[in-house]
Amino acid sequence: MTELSAKYGPVYKEKIGPLTHVVISDPLEYVKRIPTILTPEGFLPNLELELFKWAFESIGTFLFEERIGCLDHTPTRDADEFLKHLIGFFKYMQPLMYNLPIYKFYPTPTWRKYEYHADKVIENGMKFINKKVAELRAAGPDIFEGETVSLLTHFLSLDNVTIEDVNSHTLDIMMGGVETTSNATLWTLYMLAKTPSAQQTLYNQLAQVVPNKADVTAENLAHLPYLKGCLKEAFRFVHIDNHSLIEF
Structure with missing residues (x-):
């Protein structure tokens, strides 16, 4: 975008803003509510969907520099729409990827549904992009001078x-990160649930490095080697691109 580049310069580095800490704290509130939402049989409903929403909120906040809103107790209509169409995008992409590519010669019903959800994802992403462009234009030419952004x-x-x-590149990053992150987290939790001793070891390390109510930072993550090991072990058993079938 030449109009903005003339004001803000060609080279910037990424940084994670304070919103990230807020997103990290949201799952903790969900964990506190778990006893109140268990089924009579003791099962936790819709965990896969909750992890997908968390991954979407986390990556979306980083990419769009604004909360998406799908983790709110009462999500906005825009947040619900964005989430619904993102789930639809992944849902209908899977049969197109793994079945005979008839859609290349004839627009099958599955292709039409995929195309519909993909267009809606692009449309919702553009809302955030346009809002950011308006903010930058209103901020003035010197607001980011000498800073990383x-x-x-x-x-x-x-x-x-x-x-x-910009919208296309941003959404590409989001598509590559949301489902893989939620799947990786889901399978890691499953593996830990199957291995109580590993779960306890990880808990002890987390309690020591990240005490109650402390922020999760890059610095303390570097002191959690067992967490990294648990993730790698889960990846060894289950590929993180093992697609899910979340219903919304």
Whole structure:
């Protein structure tokens, strides 16, 4: 976007803002509510959907520099729509990927549904992009001078990049990160539940490095080698691209 790059310069580095800590704390509130939402049989309903929403909120907040809102107790209509169409995108992408590619020759019903949800995801992403563009234009030419800024602002500062390009790149990153993150978390939790001794060891390390109500930071993550080991072990058993079938 030449208009913005003339104001904000061509080179910026990404940084994670304070919103990230808020997103991290949201699952903790969900954990506190678990005893109140268990089924009579003691099962936790819709855990896969909750993890998908958390991954979407986390990655979306980082990419769009704004909360999506799907983890709120009363999500906004826009947040619900974005989430619904993102789930639909993944749902109808799977049969297109793994079945005969008839859609390349004839627009099958599955292809039409996939195309519909993909268009809606692009439309919802563009709302966030346009809002950020308006904020940057209103902020003035010198507000970020000498500072590092986030990834989206960096994208918008590049020459020869349209708003549509920025939206496409941002959504590509989101598509690659949301389902893989939620699947990885789900299977890691499953593996830990199957191995109580490993779960206890991880809990002890977390309690020591990240005490109650402390923020999770890059610095203390570096002191959690057992957590990293648990993730790698889960990945060894189950590929993180093992697609889910979440219903919304």
